[in-house]
Amino acid sequence: MDALIENFFNLRTMLDMLPGLIREGIRNTIFLTVAGFSLGLVLGLVFALLRLSTARPLRWLAGTYIELFRGLPLLLTIVFIGTALPIALRFRWPNFFLPGVLALGIVAGAYIAETIRAGIQAVPRGQMEAARSLGMPHRLAMRTIVLPQAFRIIVPPLTNELVLLIKDTSLLAILGTSIGQREILKYSRDVLGRTLDPSALVAAGLAYLALTVPMTRLVAVLERRNRRSR
Amino acid sequence: MATPVIEVRDLHKYFGELEVLKGIDLRVDEQEVICVVGPSGSGKSTLLRCVNRLEEPTSGQIFIEGDDITAKGCNIDRVRQRVGMVFQQFNLFPHMSVLDNITIALRKVKRLKGKAATEIARERLDKVGLADKADAYPIQLSGGQQQRVAIARALAMDPDVMLFDEPTSALDPELVGDVLAVMQRLAEEGMTMMVVTHEMGFAREVGTRMMFMDFGVVQEEGPPAQLLDHPASERAKEFFSRVL
Numbered sequence: 006m007d008a009l010i011e012n013f014f015n016l017r018t019m020l021d022m023l024p025g026l027i028r029e030g031i032r033n034t035i036f037l038t039v040a041g042f043s044l045g046l047v048l049g050l051v052f053a054l055l056r057l058s059t060a061r062p063l064r065w066l067a068g069t070y071i072e073l074f075r076g077l078p079l080l081l082t083i084v085f086i087g088t089a090l091p092i093a094l095r096f097r098w099p100n101f102f103l104p105g106v107l108a109l110g111i112v113a114g115a116y117i118a119e120t121i122r123a124g125i126q127a128v129p130r131g132q133m134e135a136a137r138s139l140g141m142p143h144r145l146a147m148r149t150i151v152l153p154q155a156f157r158i159i160v161p162p163l164t165n166e167l168v169l170l171i172k173d174t175s176l177l178a179i180l181g182t183s184i185g186q187r188e189i190l191k192y193s194r195d196v197l198g199r200t201l202d203p204s205a206l207v208a209a210g211l212a213y214l215a216l217t218v219p220m221t222r223l224v225a226v227l228e229r230r231n232r233r234s235r
Numbered sequence: 236m237a238t239p240v241i242e243v244r245d246l247h248k249y250f251g252e253l254e255v256l257k258g259i260d261l262r263v264d265e266q267e268v269i270c271v272v273g274p275s276g277s278g279k280s281t282l283l284r285c286v287n288r289l290e291e292p293t294s295g296q297i298f299i300e301g302d303d304i305t306a307k308g309c310n311i312d313r314v315r316q317r318v319g320m321v322f323q324q325f326n327l328f329p330h331m332s333v334l335d336n337i338t339i340a341l342r343k344v345k346r347l348k349g350k351a352a353t354e355i356a357r358e359r360l361d362k363v364g365l366a367d368k369a370d371a372y373p374i375q376l377s378g379g380q381q382q383r384v385a386i387a388r389a390l391a392m393d394p395d396v397m398l399f400d401e402p403t404s405a406l407d408p409e410l411v412g413d414v415l416a417v418m419q420r421l422a423e424e425g426m427t428m429m430v431v432t433h434e435m436g437f438a439r440e441v442g443t444r445m446m447f448m449d450f451g452v453v454q455e456e457g458p459p460a461q462l463l464d465h466p467a468s469e470r471a472k473e474f475f476s477r478v479l
């Protein structure tokens with residue numbers, strides 16, 4: 006028992022790495038998550054609307070994007086954008102954040118597009134019809150009447166996407182990050198390599214949980230509230 | 236002869252293979268209150284929804300105050316400002332207060348300033364007897380109150396004609412009267428109205444004309460009392476004997 010605690014919960018190691026973990030690891034994880042999610046939201050909204058468009062080519066385009074990036078392993082997309090693309094097109098990413106956020110955002114966008122589409126379709130048709138019958142053009146009705154209601158419906162699933170994204174940032178390490186750019190897992194693995202103390206990974210796990218558990222709790226609360234208001 | 240408010244010529248509407256409207260001709264003049272009755276599935280809603288093009292007609296022509304709204308270049312959003320519509324399910328915007336429900340189109344479509352829009356909204360709310368509910372949310376209102384807000388919302392645009400699709404069918408019986416009273420007052424003030432309804436009392440009292448639809452055609456039309464008391468067709472006889 007003591008050996009177990011000694012091996013996995015070495016307070017000394019954990020406290021030593023804590024400042025760096027917060028300043029670099031957690032900070033970068035949050036940055037990558039927020040940036041990737043923002044991009045995902047924009048792409049998700051655009052492709053959800055295209056998916057519901059009356060123009061067949063646009064629907065098809067959106068469908069392809071969604072199926073493609075939901076069907077591929079995230080890791081493949083990351084390596085493709087971060088490594089394969091620069092080789093093919095002969096350029097260099099100026100830093101690792103750019104391809105990282107791009108890959109996360111593009112993939113998150115595919116999932117979010119489906120979530121938003123479902124949200125829009127969950128708003129009763131009569132809402133759009135009532136708005137149109139007042140003389141509102143389709144776009145205006147979508148923006149002021151349908152989307153606000155759709156977003157209220159999809160806050161819980163969107164928060165779930167956010168949780169997934171927090172965890173997925175750890176995959177970006179494959180692009181090779183330098184000091185200062187490391188997110189939680191990479192930072193902790195480097196500590197593990199240096200100290201050979203497994204507690205480093207436990208610290209990483211705790212850091213992720215500190216971010217994700219409040220979010221999943223929040224989802225639970227929101228879902229309960231949504232159910233009640235129906 | 237004055238231009239009719241609504242004129243429908245040989246309107247056909249298909250849903251896929253199903254022909255729901257089989258050649259409707261219709262004329263509604265100013266200040267008429269035309270009540271559309273008929274069995275479920277006969278195409279009443281579809282006809283009404285074609286009149287403001289919530290449904291696209293398959294063929295035929297529809298004129299609103301002389302403008303062909305089925306013509307290619309027609310700006311339907313402009314036409315709809317002159318054609319108010321009230322739905323069976325009210326369709327208030329649940330994320331907005333009663334006041335915002337009414338002002339949103341005034342502000343965003345008619346581009347009125349907030350103050351002017353609010354003034355109109357309050358005036359219309361007063362008209363439907365709900366001046367004190369401006370700040371409530373739809374969910375806090377009874378069905379009857381919601382429907383009256385929906386009427387106020389449509390009236391705020393100053394329409395020349397109002398379409399009602401079974402406005403009281405979703406209401407508890409004790410709430411029907413308030414809504415019908417508002418509609419009756421509207422008719423007395425000279426609003427042109429087209430009302431799909433099962434309220435035969437209202438049709439007899441307020442309606443200037445009645446249209447009995449079945450199988451996607453107008454089977455019979457005339458003064459409400461005449462249709463109700465002496466229906467000519469077998470179908471109408473049978474229908475009225477069931478609903479009266």
Ligand SMILES: Nc1ncnc2c1ncn2[C@@H]1O[C@H](COP(=O)(O)OP(=O)(O)OP(=O)(O)O)[C@@H](O)[C@H]1O
Nearest residue numbers: 250251253255273274275276277278279280281282
């Ligand atoms: N969007 C649609 N797609 C396919 N079929 C439809 C659609 N809307 C209506 N229909 C069909 O068209 C027919 C006429 O429907 P409509 O709603 O106009 O009837 P109604 O006279 O209003 O009936 P009710 O009294 O039940 O409201 C019905 O058979 C209905 O199933």
Ligand SMILES: [Mg+2]
Nearest residue numbers: 279280281401
């Ligand atoms: Mg109907």
